[in-house]
Amino acid sequence: MNDCIFCKIAAGEIPSTKLYEDELCVAFNDANPMAPVHFLVIPKEHFASAAEVTADNASVIGHIYEVIAKLASELGISDGFRVVTNVGSLAGQTVRHIHFHVLSGKQLGSFD
Ligand code: AMP
Ligand code: ZN
DSSP: OTTOHHHHHHTTSSOOOEEEEOSSEEEEEOSSOSSSEEEEEEESSOOOOGGGOOTTTTHHHHHHHHHHHHHHHHHTOTTSOEEEOOOSGGGTOOSSSOOEEEEESSOOOOOO
């Protein structure tokens, strides 16, 4: 997607603080962190949200959870973190390229 900010981050066309990258996904720090640890994991392939997961693209989701577990271990947060993916305006999704927020480093509150 030409105008997608996360495609540009995945391609290295705009800067980010990358924590991890492989052929399928990229993890980078959120620019507006909501917790002491707040990073995002995205597939390099563009699709808009969890509402667009199909048999053709579902395997990358499992891979992303594998990467999240590895990064959580490396960052020392394996005992407590939250993974969130927002879908659509009603859930507050602002970037229409599927992404998984990983939050930790403080007591996280309840949510809607
Ligand atoms: P969401 O509201 O679920 O769509 O989350 C989008 C997230 O992307 C927000 O937490 C933003 O702070 C974050 N974000 C937007 N642009 C960038 C960027 N260039 N680098 C890092 N994080 C970003
Ligand atoms: Zn994209």
